[in-house]
Amino acid sequence: MKAALAVLLAAATIALYIPVRGYSFVVWDDQDYVTSNLHVRGGLAWSTVKWAFTSTDAANWHPLTWLSHALDYQLFALNPAGHHLDSVLIHALNAALLFLLLIWMTKRVGPSLLVAALFAVHPLNVESVAWVAERKNVLSTLFFFLAIAAYAWYAHKPDWRRYLLVAALFAAGLMAKPMVITLPLVLLLLDYWPLERMQSGPPSPSGAARVEFPRLVLEKVPLLILSAASAWMTFKAQRSGMAVRNLYQFPLAIRIQNAIVAYGLYLWKMIWPLRLAPFYPHSATALPWWQWSLSALVLIAITAFVVVLRRKRYLLVGWLWFLGTLVPVIGLVQVGDAAMADRYAYIPLIGIFLMIAWGLDDWADARGWRTVWLVVPTLFVLAALGFATTRQLHCWQNEYTLWAHTVAVPSTNPFAHDALSAALINPDLAATLNHVEGVDTEPKRMDAARQHYEEALKDYRELAQQNPGADLPYLAVTLNELGNLDRLQNRTDDERQHYEEALQYCRELVNRDPDAYLPYLAVTLNDLGVLNGNQGRPADARQNYEEAVKIYRDLVQRSPDGYQPYLAINLNDLGILDGVQHRWDDARQYFERALEIYRQLAAQNPDQYSPNVAGTLNNLGLLDRNQNRIQESRAHYTEAMAIYQKLAQRDPARYTGDIARIEASLEELGKIAPSR
Numbered sequence: 001m002k003a004a005l006a007v008l009l010a011a012a013t014i015a016l017y018i019p020v021r022g023y024s025f026v027v028w029d030d031q032d033y034v035t036s037n038l039h040v041r042g043g044l045a046w047s048t049v050k051w052a053f054t055s056t057d058a059a060n061w062h063p064l065t066w067l068s069h070a071l072d073y074q075l076f077a078l079n080p081a082g083h084h085l086d087s088v089l090i091h092a093l094n095a096a097l098l099f100l101l102l103i104w105m106t107k108r109v110g111p112s113l114l115v116a117a118l119f120a121v122h123p124l125n126v127e128s129v130a131w132v133a134e135r136k137n138v139l140s141t142l143f144f145f146l147a148i149a150a151y152a153w154y155a156h157k158p159d160w161r162r163y164l165l166v167a168a169l170f171a172a173g174l175m176a177k178p179m180v181i182t183l184p185l186v187l188l189l190l191d192y193w194p195l196e197r198m199q200s201g202p203p204s205p206s207g208a209a210r211v212e213f214p215r216l217v218l219e220k221v222p223l224l225i226l227s228a229a230s231a232w233m234t235f236k237a238q239r240s241g242m243a244v245r246n247l248y249q250f251p252l253a254i255r256i257q258n259a260i261v262a263y264g265l266y267l268w269k270m271i272w273p274l275r276l277a278p279f280y281p282h283s284a285t286a287l288p289w290w291q292w293s294l295s296a297l298v299l300i301a302i303t304a305f306v307v308v309l310r311r312k313r314y315l316l317v318g319w320l321w322f323l324g325t326l327v328p329v330i331g332l333v334q335v336g337d338a339a340m341a342d343r344y345a346y347i348p349l350i351g352i353f354l355m356i357a358w359g360l361d362d363w364a365d366a367r368g369w370r371t372v373w374l375v376v377p378t379l380f381v382l383a384a385l386g387f388a389t390t391r392q393l394h395c396w397q398n399e400y401t402l403w404a405h406t407v408a409v410p411s412t413n414p415f416a417h418d419a420l421s422a423a424l425i426n427p428d429l430a431a432t433l434n435h436v437e438g439v440d441t442e443p444k445r446m447d448a449a450r451q452h453y454e455e456a457l458k459d460y461r462e463l464a465q466q467n468p469g470a471d472l473p474y475l476a477v478t479l480n481e482l483g484n485l486d487r488l489q490n491r492t493d494d495e496r497q498h499y500e501e502a503l504q505y506c507r508e509l510v511n512r513d514p515d516a517y518l519p520y521l522a523v524t525l526n527d528l529g530v531l532n533g534n535q536g537r538p539a540d541a542r543q544n545y546e547e548a549v550k551i552y553r554d555l556v557q558r559s560p561d562g563y564q565p566y567l568a569i570n571l572n573d574l575g576i577l578d579g580v581q582h583r584w585d586d587a588r589q590y591f592e593r594a595l596e597i598y599r600q601l602a603a604q605n606p607d608q609y610s611p612n613v614a615g616t617l618n619n620l621g622l623l624d625r626n627q628n629r630i631q632e633s634r635a636h637y638t639e640a641m642a643i644y645q646k647l648a649q650r651d652p653a654r655y656t657g658d659i660a661r662i663e664a665s666l667e668e669l670g671k672i673a674p675s676r
Contacts, residue, residue: 005113006096013092013120016386017393020084020130024398025065028278028419029133029424032058034069035078038604043074050361058243058334061233064175078607084134090138091129095120097145098350100245105152106194107205111357114378118353119449123273127342130396131278136177137343143173144347145182146462149185155195156206163219170223174230179347181230182325183221189320191216193313204596238335242516245334250284251470257292258282259330264338266294266326269342270349273388276407278395278402279416282339284470294407314358321351321535328374337415337470356569375641398432399423407452417452418478424449425485446489453482473520476505478523483531492535499528517561522551526570533577545574565609572616579619584627614643614658621665630672637666 003261018254025035034040039051044067052066069083076082099116103164104111129136147169154162173180195208197216211219295670306315329335330345344672347572364374366415374652395405403420406413423429424445439445456478463471479502486495502524531545595616602609617640624633648655 002100005109006099009099009116009120010092010096010112011641013095014088016121016389017088017091017129017567019393020088020396021081023080023084023130023396024063025039025078025080025083026133026396026399026402027422028399028402029058029131033065033133033135034073035148036605036608037069038601039066040066040069041073041605044070053194053337054488054531056237056603058238059238059243060178061237062136062140062175062177062654064172065139065177068135068139068176069132072346080132083135086131086546087132087135089137089337090142092120094138094145097142097149101145101149101152102194104149105190105205108361109356111354111361114357115350115353116381118385119388121349121382121386122270122349123276123385123392124269124342124345124349126389126392126396127278127658128274128346130393131343137179137346140173140177140180141347143176144198146181147183148187149172151190152195152208156196158209158211158219163222167222167226167541170173171226173224175341178230178234179328179344184220184227188220189317189324193317212651226494236316243335245337245470249467250282250331250334251492254286255331255334257287258339258544259332260295261294262289263323263326264342266322266348267298268344268354270345270352270666273385273392274411276342276392277406277411277413278342279413280339280341280405281361281413281415281636282334282337282470284337286465314361315355318353318355318358319350321354323349323351324353337474338457351561352435357369358573361420370586397427399426400429400433400436412459412463413476414463414478417456417483418457418474421449421452421456421485424452425488427458446485447580450482450485450489451476453485456483472505473509473517476502476509476520476524477503479569480520483527487531489515492531495531496528499524499531503528518551519555519566522548522555522566522570525551526573529573529577531539533573535579538577538581541577542574545570545577548573564597565601565612568601568612568616571597572619575619575623579623579626582626584623587623590619591616591623595620610643610647611655614640614647617643618662621662625665625669626673634666634669637662637669641666 025031032036037057039048039057040054040329043049045534048070049067052070055061055063057064068086072083072086077583084590084632095116099112099120102112102115106112130136147166150166150169152164170180170183191211194204194205197208197211199210199212210304218220235244259670298557302319306319309315325348326344329341331339360374362379395402400420400423403416403423407420408418420483424433424439430442430445433439433445441447460471460475460478464475472631478500483495483498483502486492486498503521506517506521506524510521523545527546529541532538532541532544549570552563552570555563556567571590571594575587575594578584578587579592598612598616600612618637621633621636622632624636641659644655644662648659
């Protein structure tokens with residue numbers, strides 16, 4: 001019976017989430033975790049395993065998550081259906097495990113099933129399941145539940161081998177995502193209820209051995225050491241990834257206010273899960289007094305309620321589970337720029353579900369109600385949550401639907417406007433948007449993108465005045481992106497104005513923190529260099545390019561994987577500029593270095609970098625032609641042609657023009673006698 005219910009729960013969860021098999025990857029983090037990650041796209045090779053355990057890419061140390069994505073790539077390549085469905089399967093397994101785990105510890109089927117069902121269908125969990133980059137959340141939770149199961153087994157008959165299994169599963173969870181760092185404290189709560197291991201407590205329904213409280217604390221010490229090690233490694237990784245915000249950007253008083261409000265909002269979104277979004281921007285300024293006061297009052301009231309009814313042990317355990325497991329992500333240590341996130345509630349809300357399920361069951365028992373009187377309204381609530389989950393799932397279909405939904409959620413969210421603009425400009429989404437009224441043609445998409453960029457710019461200007469440390473970088477980035485759009489629409493005056501203003505802010509940021517903001521400066525310098533070159537200002541263009549190249553060479557020393565592609569772009573641009581000015585030797589030097597970089601990158605990721613190899617070969621072919629080096633020119637053009645022909649087999653529309661241009665160049669070379 002119990003096994004059948006677990007299978008039914010898992011099957012219902014899969015059925016609810018099955019639409020994700022037709023969803024795309026999104027640019028937001030999926031590029032870092034899968035689509036543009038050269039190591040992940042190497043599959044489960046030994047080099048990938050070595051990299052996974054030594055890398056702090058994406059500002060995290062989570063080797064099992066990297067290996068999970070590498071396995072998916074080995075199985076499904078870049079077909080997003082497989083990546084999505086694996087996350088769904090893990091979520092379904094998590095729901096079934098939670099159900100079986102609670103039954104084992106409490107011997108009560110009804111409330112255990114309700115907790116697991118709420119966990120399975122609640123819309124706040126959509127982000128963790130439908131977002132490929134959040135595989136780390138569902139995967140770490142799987143090990144979190146397995147570690148609790150191993151601990152319950154250990155508690156029944158303490159033994160060092162069983163304890164070692166607990167520690168191993170906990171370590172695996174930490175290597176998937178450090179969110180599970182609070183497991184030792186959760187285990188101490190479970191000792192209080194439902195394992196009832198404390199000598200002063202009632203008999204344990206699971207038959208766990210009774211132990212004095214000091215020993216219960218002492219046996220968590222090895223696990224706490226693992227937590228401390230994970231916290232240190234995570235903080236180090238996030239600092240190296242420039243993700244940790246300082247007190248200048250986010251003052252402590254503001255962090256505390258935001259944490260209090262976030263606790264209240266998680267509770268509210270659990271009850272009323274509407275207007276959910278993938279990104280809730282941090283105000284980085286003082287919140288209205290009534291927001292944090294009201295949230296504080298709610299938290300105090302629930303705490304008082306739990307203390308008064310402390311004989312109902314599940315209330316205290318559930319409440320402390322919720323409060324405690326949110327501590328790592330509540331924002332006292334601010335990582336990134338989000339005030340909160342739906343995915344952070346994946347484990348913490350289980351505590352609230354425990355309070356609800358056992359509270360309802362006890363309430364019905366006290367009144368002698370028949371089970372059917374609870375089953376019908378419970379099914380109604382679960383159906384409503386399932387419907388809300390289905391609607392929330394639709395937001396994750398592709399990059400456009402994700403951010404179009406987000407900007408529709410009432411709030412000041414310039415990040416979402418920026419992301420929607422980038423989605424509208426993305427040519428790969430063009431076919432997807434052909435049926436969407438208002439953005440079904442390229443000019444309409446460009447105009448809509450401009451509208452959202454300008455909305456983001458307006459918001460960032462206001463926010464940067466209040467807190468320049470937090471928002472000035474985003475103002476600079478948005479100005480740069482708007483300049484790129486100006487180029488696409490041939491609005492050169494606006495383009496220069498936006499780039500030069502962005503450059504001003506970037507220099508100001510670099511003076512404050514060069515390690516964090518040099519990449520921003522290099523991108524803007526390169527874009528301004530392209531504009532100056534196009535407008536016949538070669539001296540200005542050279543100055544921009546050379547400064548950008550110098551920055552990128554320094555950055556490559558620190559992070560080759562991250563900055564080699566940008567260095568190659570800059571070198572190519574400098575080569576083109578030198579070619580126009582007949583500085584042949586300098587141009588050749590830049591092209592050959594760019595070609596060397598692109599060949600290295602294409603060896604690991606041919607789909608992404610083969611076009612760059614061909615483009616640089618084409619540049620060298622033209623340079624050879626101008627220097628009357630006919631044989632060398634023909635060799636470079638021929639190699640570029642072979643690459644483009646191979647690429648055209650998969651995407652003929654994209655590369656037909658390149659092939660035609662090289663054919664014309666080769667035909668012209670055929671009319672020229674080779675130099676002696």
